[in-house]
Amino acid sequence: MLSVLKIRNLALVEDVTWELAAGLVGVTGETGAGKSIIVGALKLILGERADRSLIRTGQDACTVEASFHLKDAKAVDAVLEEAGLEPCQDGELIVKRTISASGANKQFVNCSPVTIQVLKSLGEFLVDLHGPHDHQSLNSRERQMDMLDKFAGIEEQLAKYEAAWKEWRATATELDELENSERASSQQIDMLKFQANEIASADLKAGEEEEIESKHRIAANGARLAELCGAITSRLSDGEGSVIDGLREISRSIHELEKIDPGTAKMFEGFKSAQIELTELESSVADYAEELEIDPAELVRLESRIDTIQKLKRKYGRTIGEILEFLAETERKLSRIENRGEEIAKLQKLVKEREAEVLKLGKQISKKRADAAPKLAKEVASHLADLGFKQSVFAAQLTNLSEPAKSGLEEVDFHFAPNPGEPSKPLRMTASSGEMSRVLLAVKSALAKQDAVPLLVFDEIDANVGGNIAEAVGRKMAALGATHQVIAITHFPQVASLAKSHFVVTKEIKGGHTKSQIAEVAGDERVEELARMLGGSAASAREHAKSLLKGAA
Incomplete structure (x- = not known):
C-alpha cells in the first residue's frame, strides 16, 4: 500500500504530508479545492512528463515523495536489480521526485538517483490509475487481451511464446534478406570484394x-x-x-x-x-x-x-x-551471397521448425484463452449486474488471426449490450462514458485476485451516474478494498460514505496566496462533509448523511 504521500510546492499545495490507511480511501472536497493535485503528484511518481508550470508560484522547485509498503516486492526488486540498485528492505520503497524551475529535475528511489524510465517501470507494479477518460483504454484490443490473459493466468506461457515468436520472426527476416541478396547486382558484389581485398x-x-x-x-x-x-x-x-x-x-x-x-x-x-x-x-x-x-x-x-x-x-x-x-x-x-543456396536451405528449415514451435505454444495459449473467455465474461456480467446492468450481455469474443502475432494466434474483442433485446456490439461502439466507467470497474473487480498492482486510484470515474448507481459503484470499490488499497476521488456522498477512511481537500487564502490542505474527517466532521455533498437543508442533509454511514457500516 501507499503509506505516506508528501507534496511540497506543487500547484496549490504548499506542504502536505498525507498518511493513508488500507482499504477504500475516500477523497472529497469542493470543485477547485485541489483534489486533482493528488493525481498529479502520483503521476509524477509514476514517471510522467513534468511541467514546470506545476511549481507553486514564487518557488524554485516542487517535490513529491511516496512511501510504499509492499507485501510482495519480487517484481519491484527485479526492476531495481536491473537498474543496479539494492532491493527493498522489509518491503519498504521510497520514491522521490523534484521538479526545478531551472530544468535540473531529479528523481530518487530509496535515496539512489535513477532515470525517469526506472520510475515508469516501477510504476507498472505500484499504481493503477484511472481518471474520467482512462476507461477509454478498455477500447484497446491489446489492453483487453492483457486483461483476459491475466484472468487466465498464462503470463509464463506467454513469455515462452513471445520468445519463440521473436526467434521465428528474426530467422524469417534473415531468410528474407538473404533471398533478396540473390538479386544483388554484380556491381554490389564487386564492391564487397574490393573492400575485403583492400583491407x-x-x-x-x-x-x-x-x-x-x-x-x-x-x-x-x-x-x-x-x-x-x-x-x-x-x-x-x-x-x-x-x-x-x-x-x-x-x-x-x-x-x-x-x-x-x-x-x-x-x-x-x-x-x-x-x-x-x-x-x-x-x-x-x-x-x-x-x-x-x-x-x-x-x-x-x-x-x-x-x-x-x-x-x-x-x-x-x-x-x-x-x-x-x-x-x-x-x-x-x-560468404553468404556466394554460398546463399546452401544457407537459404538451412534457414528455410530453421524457419519452419521455429514456426512449428510458435504454433505449438500458441495453440496451448489459445486453449487457455478459449476456456477463460466465457468465465471472464460471466464474472464481469455478474459485477455489471451489481452496478445496475441487470440484464446486460458481456462477452469476450476471440477471432483467429491469419498468421501468428506477438501476442498469440488470435485477438479478443469485448462485446457489450447494456439493454435487453439489443444485439451485443464491440464495447467501443456501444457504451457511453458513464457505462464505460462501470464496465471498467466490473472488469477490475473480476480481475481483483489476479491483479498484483497494490494501489488502485479512481479519479471521479463515478461521474455521469445516478445516486443509486453511485452507491453500487462505491460498494464495488469497497469490495476491491479487501484485496487492494483503493483511492476514490469522488463527488458522490454515496461513495464517500463507504470508504474505510475519508479525507477532505480544502483550500484557503492567506496573505494573497491560495493554499490547499488535506485532512481526515471522522465522526461529526465526516457527517458534516457528507451533508455538504448532499446539499438540501442542513438538518435533513445531516440525517441523510448519518443514514448513509449507518448503511455503509
Missing part, C-alpha cells in the same frame, strides 16, 4: 598503429637522437672535466679520508651508488647511440604504412579494431 591486402594487426608511429618517430628524428646521445656521453666521460673523471677524483679523496677516519665510510655510501649508476648510464647511452640506424628507406616504408592505415581509417573505421570488424562483416556478407 585484407593491408594485413593489419591489432595494436600495430602505436608501434609503427613509435618507430616512425625514432626514424624521423635519428640524427637528432644521435646528437643528443653524443652530448650526454661527452659530458659524462669524454675529455678533461667530464663528470665521470670528476667522480674518480672525488672517489680518491673519499678513499684517503676513510683511511684516516673509517667512521666517515657510511657518509659516502650514497656517493658510491651514484658513481656506479652514472657509469652504467654512460654505457647504456653509448649502446643506444650505437644501435641507432638512420635508414632513409626504412623511414619511407614507415611513412607509407602510416598513410595506408590512415586511408583505411577514413573509409572503414576509426581504429584498426573497427576496420578489422568491417572486414569480418564484409567477408560474412560475401
Whole structure:
C-alpha cells in the first residue's frame, strides 16, 4: 500500500504530508479545492512528463515523495536489480521526485538517483490509475487481451511464446534478406570484394598503429637522437672535466679520508651508488647511440604504412579494431551471397521448425484463452449486474488471426449490450462514458485476485451516474478494498460514505496566496462533509448523511 504521500510546492499545495490507511480511501472536497493535485503528484511518481508550470508560484522547485509498503516486492526488486540498485528492505520503497524551475529535475528511489524510465517501470507494479477518460483504454484490443490473459493466468506461457515468436520472426527476416541478396547486382558484389581485398591486402594487426608511429618517430628524428646521445656521453666521460673523471677524483679523496677516519665510510655510501649508476648510464647511452640506424628507406616504408592505415581509417573505421570488424562483416556478407543456396536451405528449415514451435505454444495459449473467455465474461456480467446492468450481455469474443502475432494466434474483442433485446456490439461502439466507467470497474473487480498492482486510484470515474448507481459503484470499490488499497476521488456522498477512511481537500487564502490542505474527517466532521455533498437543508442533509454511514457500516 501507499503509506505516506508528501507534496511540497506543487500547484496549490504548499506542504502536505498525507498518511493513508488500507482499504477504500475516500477523497472529497469542493470543485477547485485541489483534489486533482493528488493525481498529479502520483503521476509524477509514476514517471510522467513534468511541467514546470506545476511549481507553486514564487518557488524554485516542487517535490513529491511516496512511501510504499509492499507485501510482495519480487517484481519491484527485479526492476531495481536491473537498474543496479539494492532491493527493498522489509518491503519498504521510497520514491522521490523534484521538479526545478531551472530544468535540473531529479528523481530518487530509496535515496539512489535513477532515470525517469526506472520510475515508469516501477510504476507498472505500484499504481493503477484511472481518471474520467482512462476507461477509454478498455477500447484497446491489446489492453483487453492483457486483461483476459491475466484472468487466465498464462503470463509464463506467454513469455515462452513471445520468445519463440521473436526467434521465428528474426530467422524469417534473415531468410528474407538473404533471398533478396540473390538479386544483388554484380556491381554490389564487386564492391564487397574490393573492400575485403583492400583491407585484407593491408594485413593489419591489432595494436600495430602505436608501434609503427613509435618507430616512425625514432626514424624521423635519428640524427637528432644521435646528437643528443653524443652530448650526454661527452659530458659524462669524454675529455678533461667530464663528470665521470670528476667522480674518480672525488672517489680518491673519499678513499684517503676513510683511511684516516673509517667512521666517515657510511657518509659516502650514497656517493658510491651514484658513481656506479652514472657509469652504467654512460654505457647504456653509448649502446643506444650505437644501435641507432638512420635508414632513409626504412623511414619511407614507415611513412607509407602510416598513410595506408590512415586511408583505411577514413573509409572503414576509426581504429584498426573497427576496420578489422568491417572486414569480418564484409567477408560474412560475401560468404553468404556466394554460398546463399546452401544457407537459404538451412534457414528455410530453421524457419519452419521455429514456426512449428510458435504454433505449438500458441495453440496451448489459445486453449487457455478459449476456456477463460466465457468465465471472464460471466464474472464481469455478474459485477455489471451489481452496478445496475441487470440484464446486460458481456462477452469476450476471440477471432483467429491469419498468421501468428506477438501476442498469440488470435485477438479478443469485448462485446457489450447494456439493454435487453439489443444485439451485443464491440464495447467501443456501444457504451457511453458513464457505462464505460462501470464496465471498467466490473472488469477490475473480476480481475481483483489476479491483479498484483497494490494501489488502485479512481479519479471521479463515478461521474455521469445516478445516486443509486453511485452507491453500487462505491460498494464495488469497497469490495476491491479487501484485496487492494483503493483511492476514490469522488463527488458522490454515496461513495464517500463507504470508504474505510475519508479525507477532505480544502483550500484557503492567506496573505494573497491560495493554499490547499488535506485532512481526515471522522465522526461529526465526516457527517458534516457528507451533508455538504448532499446539499438540501442542513438538518435533513445531516440525517441523510448519518443514514448513509449507518448503511455503509
